[in-house]
Amino acid sequence: MSELVKITIADHIADVRFNRPEKYNALSFDMIDAMADAINLLSKEPGVRVVVISGEGKSFCAGLDIENFAAMQAGENKFPNLTDRYQNRITNIYQHIGYGWKELPVPVIAAIHGVALGGGLQIALGADIRFCTPDTKFSIMEMRWGLIPDMSVTQTIRDVVSIDVAKELIFTGKTIKGEEAARLNLVTHVCEKPYEEAMALAREIASKNPDAVRAAKKLINEVWHGDSGRGLMMESELMMTLMGSPNQLEAVTANFTKQPPKFKDPA
Incomplete structure (x- = not known):
């Protein structure tokens, strides 16, 4: 794994x-x-129950490096064919680093500070839950470069804001701070220490039945925008896989005995 992204796994997080x-x-x-x-890598780690993403240094992610544009203009790199799908997925690679967090089977929590601009914000929107500081700066800034946002924002921002708010943010490329982002529902929580708060929530989620947590994410992701009949049926189908399963019985036993549950992770 490249040192550009560091991964530490401990206590199922x-x-x-x-x-x-x-x-x-x-x-x-x-x-x-x-x-x-x-x-x-994380999609294949059965012992992981929650993922927390954050940025080292002064910011979460400042978006696309402008040196990429310079390299392409100089002929060092070709403009990519954005219609090429990445590893036979529904996304290209640029969309994958935003939408891929949403596709992971376990909850993803973003701890955001400094700036989350352009692609950085689109990565954050791929998370299930977002914490940020009051002074974090957010912008879907592609319009400043004469472009549209194309790193999966259409498939994530619709889950958190109304269509008029999304259009205003995209049309203007305006910059907003944490408190306004919370008012618009772009983030879930505003706090002084987003990483610490994100890790605390991750520990709480990791203590739950991992089968049920995965089923809940799958259910919500797949039927939130679907028809009612399919949503209700999927509730029933997933519930049938959980009832009486070893981890579900362990949750019941732990509640009665007041002892910490000992769940088994999926193979």
Whole structure:
């Protein structure tokens, strides 16, 4: 695993840190590859129950590194074909480093500080829950470069804000801070220590039945925008897989005995 993205796994929590602090964790081509590799690795880690993503140094992620544009204009790198899908997924690689967090089977929590700009904000929106400081700066800033945001924002921002708010943020590329982001529902919590708060929540979630947590994320992700009939049926189908299962019985026993549960992670 590249040192551009550091992963530490302990107590069923994957602590993922973007590690290019001298560039505010801006997205160079190597950084994009490292993030994609990190998502792919975590998707195959059965002992991970929660993921926390954060940025080393002064910021979460400043978005696409402008040196990428310079390299392409100089002919050092070609403009990518964005219609090429990444590893036969529904995304290209740039979309994958945003949407891939949403696709992970376990909850992902983003701890945001400094700035989350452009692609950085789109990465944060791939998380299930977001903590930020009051002074964190957010912007879907692609319009400033004469572009549209294309790192999966259409498939994530719709889950958290109304369509008019999304359009205003995208059309203007305006910058907002943490408190306004919370008012608009772009973030879940505003606090002074987002990493510590994110880790505390991660520990709480990691203490629950991992089968039920995975089922809950799958259910919400797949039917939130679907029809009622499919949603109700999926509730029933997933419940049938949980009732009477070893981890579900362990949860019941732990509640009655007041002892910590000893859950088994999926193979």
